[in-house]
Amino acid sequence: MPPASAALRIFITGASSGIGLALARHYAAEGAILGLVGRNSERLQALAQSLPHPHAVQCYALDVRDAAALQAAAQDFITRFGCPDIVIASAGISAGVHTADAADLPGFQAIMQTNWLAMVATFQPFVDLMSERRSGTLVGVASVAGVRGLPGHGAYSASKAAVIAYLESLRVELRAHRVGVVTLVPGYIRTPMTDGNPFPMPFLMDVDRFARKAAGAIARRKRFAVYPWQMRVVAALLAGVPRWLYDRLASRAPRKPRAANQAEHRPSNHGQ
Numbered sequence: 001m002p003p004a005s006a007a008l009r010i011f012i013t014g015a016s017s018g019i020g021l022a023l024a025r026h027y028a029a030e031g032a033i034l035g036l037v038g039r040n041s042e043r044l045q046a047l048a049q050s051l052p053h054p055h056a057v058q059c060y061a062l063d064v065r066d067a068a069a070l071q072a073a074a075q076d077f078i079t080r081f082g083c084p085d086i087v088i089a090s091a092g093i094s095a096g097v098h099t100a101d102a103a104d105l106p107g108f109q110a111i112m113q114t115n116w117l118a119m120v121a122t123f124q125p126f127v128d129l130m131s132e133r134r135s136g137t138l139v140g141v142a143s144v145a146g147v148r149g150l151p152g153h154g155a156y157s158a159s160k161a162a163v164i165a166y167l168e169s170l171r172v173e174l175r176a177h178r179v180g181v182v183t184l185v186p187g188y189i190r191t192p193m194t195d196g197n198p199f200p201m202p203f204l205m206d207v208d209r210f211a212r213k214a215a216g217a218i219a220r221r222k223r224f225a226v227y228p229w230q231m232r233v234v235a236a237l238l239a240g241v242p243r244w245l246y247d248r249l250a251s252r253a254p255r256k257p258r259a260a261n262q263a264e265h266r267p268s269n270h271g272q
Contacts, residue, residue, distance in 0.1 A: 007056070009084040011035040011077055013064050013122050014091030016043040018191035019141060022211035023088060028052055035077040035084065037070070037091070037122075039063055064091040064118035065110070074125035083129040086218060088139040089119040094156045096255055108155045115159035116166065123170070131177035138174075139182045139218055140167045144231050146185075148238045148246060152255025171223060180221035184214050187231030203230040 010027050014020035016038030024036055028051040038044045041061035048057040058080060060073035077084065092115045097104045123138050130136030145153055146160025164183060171181035188201035189210050205228045217225035226232035241249070 008032040008086060009035075009077075009081050010086045010088065011037070011074065011084045011122075011126070012088045012090060013037040013070075013118070014089075014141075016040045016047065018090075019186065019189060019207060019210065019214075020088070020090035021047060022207040023090065023214065025051065025208070026211040026215050028057070032056075033081050034058070035060065035073070035081070037062060037064065037073060064122065065113045067118075067121040067124075070118070070121045071125050074122075078125070078129070083133060083136065084126060085135070086137045086139060087123060087126050088141070088218075089122040090141045091115075091118060091122075092141060092159075094153075096152045097155045098152075099154060111155040112159050112162070115156070116162040119163060120166065127174070127179070130179045131174065134178045137180040137182060137218060137221060138170065139184060139214075142167065142183050142185045144185055144187045144226065144235050144238075147235045148241075148250070151250055151253055182218050182222060183224045184217065185224065185226040185231075185235065186210060187226070187228055187234070202234075203228045 008027065008030070010032050012020050012024055012027075012034065015024045015034075015036035017040075020036075020038070024034055024047060028034060031053065034051075034057045036044055036047065036057060037060045039061065041059070044059040044061055048054045048059050051057055058077060060069075060076070062069040062073060064070060093111055095107055095111065097107050097111075119140050126136070126138070130138070140163055142163040143156070143160040145157050146162075146164045149157045149161075164185075167181055167183045171183075174181060186205075188204045189207050190204055191207050210227055213227045214225065217227075226235055238246070
């Protein structure tokens with residue numbers, strides 16, 4: 001049965017992998033109309049064809065760092081289906097970085113552009129429409145890694161801290177317009193991003209389970225949703241640890257491996 005006329009309209013970036021893909025599958029099973037953004041056209045098309053109602057899916061193969069391409073995709077979705085009910089900015093990348101190495105500077109830039117600035121560019125085409133309609137929900141994927149700076153994760157932690165602060169600012173700005181802003185804060189989620197982590201990942205959560213939890217939080221317009229629940233406790237403890245103690249503890253933490261070629265970062269998807 002095709003989606004009903006009252007089906008949710010959802011626009012998702014980072015949809016070809018990880019959390020974005022899992023959310024696409026979850027909402028497709030509920031009969032949503034989807035706009036899926038990702039860099040890999042083949043993966044996007046394969047995903048669309050695997051969903052229950054492929055005719056209700058529009059794919060946009062682009063790099064989220066290209067704001068003009070994102071805006072064109074957003075306008076196309078609006079023209080075809082109307083203003084979305086939910087926009088999810090899920091595209092993200094991560095890599096270990098070393099400030100002392102000039103070769104890592106492009107990596108810092110790519111991570112910040114993909115994880116934070118692309119989120120702003122994703123939301124921008126929809127904000128006025130949602131505000132005029134006085135409904136809609138904007139969803140950003142942050143990370144527990146944005147609560148405190150992690151050694152070797154300077155770019156990723158900084159980008160996620162920026163995401164958390166940005167989404168809070170946006171939530172307050174749009175409150176009077178009845179537009180919801182949800183900050184999703186994953187801990188360790190089983191995705192291609194975490195597959196390369198050569199260290200223990202406590203409370204590792206299956207990505208489909210995360211998607212179900214996240215969809216529930218989005219439906220409730222939960223302001224700040226941390227999953228798995230154990231990481232909610234960890235995040236609260238981290239936020240309250242004095243700097244002198246945090247410095248001692250974090251200096252012993254494992255570090256994210258540096259990419260083989262830091263200049264060649266590409267958007268994948270989240271999961272810390």
